Amino acid sequence: MPSGSEATPGPISAPPPATGTAPARGPALRLVRLALHGAFYVLLAVALGPALLGAKPAAVVAPGLVLAAVYGVGAARQRLTGGRPGLWLAAVTALWLGLLVLDRGFSYVVFPLFFLFLHTLPVRWSLPAVAAATAAVVAAQATGPGGLTAAKVIGPTAGAAVAVLTAYGYAALYRESRQRQRLIDDLMRTRDELAATQREAGRLAERQRLAREIHDTLAQGLSSIVLLARAAETAAGAGDADAARARMREVGRTASDNLAEARRFVHALTPPALEDAPLPEALRRATARTVPGAVFHLDGEPCPLPVEAEVALLRLTQEALTNVARHARADLTAVTLAYLDEQVTLDIYDDGVGFTPGDGPADGRRTFGLHGMRERIAELGGTLTVESAPGEGTAVAAALPVPGAARAHGEARVNG
Template sequence: MRLVGLALHGAFYALLAVALGPSLLGTEPPAVPALGLLLAAAYGAGVVRRAARPGPWLAVVTALWLALLALDHGFSYVAFPLFFHFLRAMPVRWSLPAVAASTAAVVAAQAAAPGGLTAAKVIGPVAGALVAVLTAYGYAALYRESARRQGLIDDLVRTRDELAAAQREAGRLAERQRLAREIHDTLAQGLSSIVLLARAAETADPATSRAHVREVGRTAADNLAEARRFVRALTPPALEDTPLPEALRRVTARTAPTAAFRLDGEPRALPVETEVALLRLTQEALANVTRHARAEHAAVTLSYLDGEVTLDIYDDGVGFTPGRGPADGRRTFGLHGMRERIAELGGTLTVESAPGEGTAVAAAVPVRPAAPAGPAATEPGALEAA
């Protein structure tokens, strides 16, 4: 529509300039150039201001054009772009009579010109009006069809997002139920056995008590093995045999090849849930950069500080307005999911962005300092149990 509007405005000024040519050369009454320049200014003011109700502006432009048409029949051709304005800005019950009246004014002006009224002077303006009407209605039909298709696309996108959210929620609930069954059938049963054996050892004779204690140790070892199996099953493949900085470096290179990865501070072991959260945050943020930002540069910075670890993802893309959803009203879950994941660890997530100014995502997660290694921690049994 922007291109159509520019073409219409260009046609108006081109036809007006052609009609004003003789008057600017001094062959027409002096009132014609003044009215012509006034018409150009009035038309330009309406184009720049883009009033919500173009009726008054169009009435002023039409009145000035009729005045010029009365002085010089050469302004008849300016009616053609005005036809399109009538059809765009006015309802049908007014636009068609306006086009008919303008066509009649052009025919009357041509009849008053030298040579009188001829068939060509009637057919030309009428044909121009018919072309304008058919073009405008054809364009309107195409626009309605395009709007209908865009509505269908928006519905499909919204349905896809809702389905993806439902699938994520269903997957989360299914995983929770699976873990509940696994824990009930393994860890919970083992812990119950440990409790019963410990109680039995309290009242048994020394030999039986030692046997119970040995059984407690075997059951605890089995439960520890089950717990480790759970942890391995929940750990993303990217973190199985790779430290967090190297995993983030690989994710950055794979998801956004033009992005840079930087590491600050001395890497240290972090809880599994913290490493998983930072990995998922990086994946989600870089996916947004790739899909939406149209950025030339991006950077991922992982920093190990005293008492916390921070992750910053920056891009110089198109940016957006934080807190404002898409124009079509559909829900988005990326940033919301990021905040929930970081908040569960006691951390904070900050998103700074503005249209045309890029985006910065900063996460800070507190990390408890490692307990000092005591004598008990250096015993082989303690290290093995850990």
């Protein structure tokens, strides 16, 4: 058997954990391990049964129990620490060979040992170990009545072949699964990078538009104000009071025009739904318009929020309700806006088909917009969570902190 330093995985074995750390294996691999250990103990118990019942000499009982203990301790150590299995396998194999010499009924224990060799040793050691174990079983069977027969050779050899083919098949499936997972990870990473690129492109385009607008209007107006103020100062210094007053009147008119332009910018950044209605009414209208039959609830006393917070909550409601209308096939949809002491919360629930968060539908449309909304809510100091499962509907919940001044204003309205 190989030494512990050479017990590294081969192409047909499951990928090992790093030495000294707990192994991270998937559910399928854990199930295979449990089935392997269970088969070992069942076959060992079957082989020990006649001796325990007195039908055979009791000489095999003590080494059989030692084998069971050594196997259990080693398997537990492998599961917890992922240590090298060379010494453990050598001890298990030596104990089994000793029992095989005493009683050829222990031949059947070789089958789980085949899988143990193939899953824990590299190919250059696992295949020779399987061949050697098969030869040991054939030799033990040849000592029985009738000597060496074709059946006594074919049986162990067929078992070894089945074990090898099964191990190779499992390894192929495992590699395919890993490749598929890497592909999914690459697709998810590419989707996130594309979303980030599109958001950044939108920010740059909006920034450039605002820069042009400011340069063509506010900047030009401010330059005019500076020139007119200097002209008024020059006229006043020259003793021409009428000219100075005329320039100052022009300064006032230009400043008024610039103020109107600034107000226009503010209104341009505010959605039309919020221009003529407070946030609760805007959400009520959006709910009725996007998903007819949906219900809207308002809890607490409304208080003014920063424009960016109201815009974020309105956009989130529109995005979530659009997803409901397009994908959910829901019978019940409810939107709840709640003003609490320290925060304002928004909940959108539907009882539709649901989805798996992070996966979404095949076309990828379900969570793409919500990903951008999560970033927008986070920039405002809030949180956004999406809870869903196939067939169980979807709940989108957002929470934003309420500024102290806004909260005090709302309380003053209640007290007044």
